[in-house]
Amino acid sequence: MSRTLFRTRIKFCGMTRAGDVRLASELGADAVGFVFAEGSPRYVHPEEARAMRQALAPLVDSVAVFRDNPAAQVREVVKQVRPSLLQFHGDEDDAFCRGFGVPYLKAVPMGDTAIDNAIALQVRYPAAAAFLFDSHGGGAEGGSGTTFDWSRIPDGMNKPVMVAGGLSPENVFDAVVATLPWGVDVATGVESAPGVKDGERMRRFVAEVRRADCHVEPDLEADRQPGTGATRRTDHSR
Numbered sequence: 121m122s123r124t125l126f127r128t129r130i131k132f133c134g135m136t137r138a139g140d141v142r143l144a145s146e147l148g149a150d151a152v153g154f155v156f157a158e159g160s161p162r163y164v165h166p167e168e169a170r171a172m173r174q175a176l177a178p179l180v181d182s183v184a185v186f187r188d189n190p191a192a193q194v195r196e197v198v199k200q201v202r203p204s205l206l207q208f209h210g211d212e213d214d215a216f217c218r219g220f221g222v223p224y225l226k227a228v229p230m231g232d233t234a235i236d237n238a239i240a241l242q243v244r245y246p247a248a249a250a251f252l253f254d255s256h257g258g259g260a261e262g263g264s265g266t267t268f269d270w271s272r273i274p275d276g277m278n279k280p281v282m283v284a285g286g287l288s289p290e291n292v293f294d295a296v297v298a299t300l301p302w303g304v305d306v307a308t309g310v311e312s313a314p315g316v317k318d319g320e321r322m323r324r325f326v327a328e329v330r331r332a333d334c335h336v337e338p339d340l341e342a343d344r345q346p347g348t349g350a351t352r353r354t355d356h357s358r
């Protein structure tokens with residue numbers, strides 16, 4: 121089976137302008153993210169996100185990003201914005217994350233020295249729709265624009281794996297080829313200032329992901345599992 125049949129999903133995060141939301145959709149992004157984490161330079165009010173959501177093209181997901189927000193705030197966002205996915209970047213547990221009736225992504229802090237192994241993560245977050253490995257933790261915030269050592273992503277994940285943290289048009293090709301993720305997520309690397317997306321960098325980011333999707337490395341080809349959407353990082357046999 122040709123690797124070109126696999127498409128790495130792309131999420132552009134930290135939208136603050138409706139025009140950027142529309143452009144992301146037109147460039148072929150699979151999802152855009154609205155950040156509700158207190159203190160983020162990309163923070164938006166639920167009302168602003170609700171308005172921006174109108175700019176989303178059909179078949180593009182909206183993701184609401186939180187970091188240890190109170191449940192009442194998450195509920196308010198779910199009610200106002202109607203996101204297709206929630207993304208949790210803090211110490212939220214599975215019961216909290218799944219308590220809003222919306223599928224969720226759990227961000228895993230790769231800035232921490234003690235990273236859970238695949239089994240421990242999946243036992244801790246059994247309801248997670250996917251795991252997003254990011255460079256936060258160890259004193260670093262989400263949306264920091266810094267990378268981590270991609271080889272530290274644990275093997276044996278049976279849920280889709282997303283990679284984030286310091287991705288950019290300059291390094292996303294290498295990230296995709298190295299990790300074969302379900303998806304990639306970027307904020308800083310496609311911006312001219314926090315929350316202000318740069319259209320040309322978004323376009324180049326998408327082009328680099330597509331270039332990586334078409335890149336064939338013979339020793340990795342066999343790791344793709346037709347029919348499951350699974351990759352080397354996603355072991356559905358467990």
Ligand SMILES: O=C(O)c1ccccc1N[C@@H]1O[C@H](COP(=O)(O)O)[C@@H](O)[C@H]1O
Pocket residue numbers: 133134153155157160161162163185186187209252254261262263264265266284285286287305306307308309
């Ligand atoms: O973008 C933010 O400001 C943010 C704040 C709090 C939690 C998560 C945040 N964004 C997420 O951070 C990663 C990596 O971002 P970057 O590309 O390194 O800037 C990504 O998953 C965003 O969704």
